[in-house]
Amino acid sequence: MSEQIHLPHNHNHDGKEHFSVHAPDIETINVVADAMKQLGDPSRLRIYWLLCHTEECVANIAALVDMSSPAVSHHLRVLKAAGLIVSRRDGKEMLYKAADNEMADAMHHYIEKLAKISCPWHKD
Numbered sequence: 001m002s003e004q005i006h007l008p009h010n011h012n013h014d015g016k017e018h019f020s021v022h023a024p025d026i027e028t029i030n031v032v033a034d035a036m037k038q039l040g041d042p043s044r045l046r047i048y049w050l051l052c053h054t055e056e057c058v059a060n061i062a063a064l065v066d067m068s069s070p071a072v073s074h075h076l077r078v079l080k081a082a083g084l085i086v087s088r089r090d091g092k093e094m095l096y097k098a099a100d101n102e103m104a105d106a107m108h109h110y111i112e113k114l115a116k117i118s119c120p121w122h123k124d
Contacts, residue, residue, distance in 0.1 A: 031083075035103055038082040043067065044075045045111065048098065051085050052108040055097035 024032075039045050046065050050056070056064070062072045076096055079085045084107060086099045098104045112118055 032103070035082045035084055035107060038078055038084065039107060039111070041075070043071070044079060047072065047075050048079055048084055048107070049111055051079075051096055052098040052104075052111075055095045057093045057095055061096065 039048060043065065047061060050061065050064060058069050058072050058076065061076075062069045065072065076085065076087075080087065080096075083101065084099055084104050085096050087094050087096050089095075098108060
């Protein structure tokens with residue numbers, strides 16, 4: 001936010017710059033809110049956490065999370081649309097894994113921090 005905002009009340013912030021000068025733009029907020037909303041579903045959260053640690057096909061994901069393949073496919077479409085996972089074709093199969101981007105990395109980190117779990121394959 002680069003424009004000056006006139007606030008209705010002056011609460012004397014001791015001459016400090018108002019926080020709104022550094023607030024993210026509405027588009028960024030919408031992207032983050034959408035990603036967080038998608039991970040608000042427990043099944044998607046499980047699938048996403050799993051894909052943060054491995055690359056798998058729909059059938060294997062379904063077996064690992066005890067869900068039907070069509071249900072898993074639905075959740076994968078939602079996670080992919082949110083930019084949290086990516087896919088690649090390997091022969092006739094489609095493989096899925098967490099996206100390699102800042103949003104996906106941050107969500108993975110916060111899930112593990114909030115759940116008080118850690119990646120079983122990495123030591124920090």
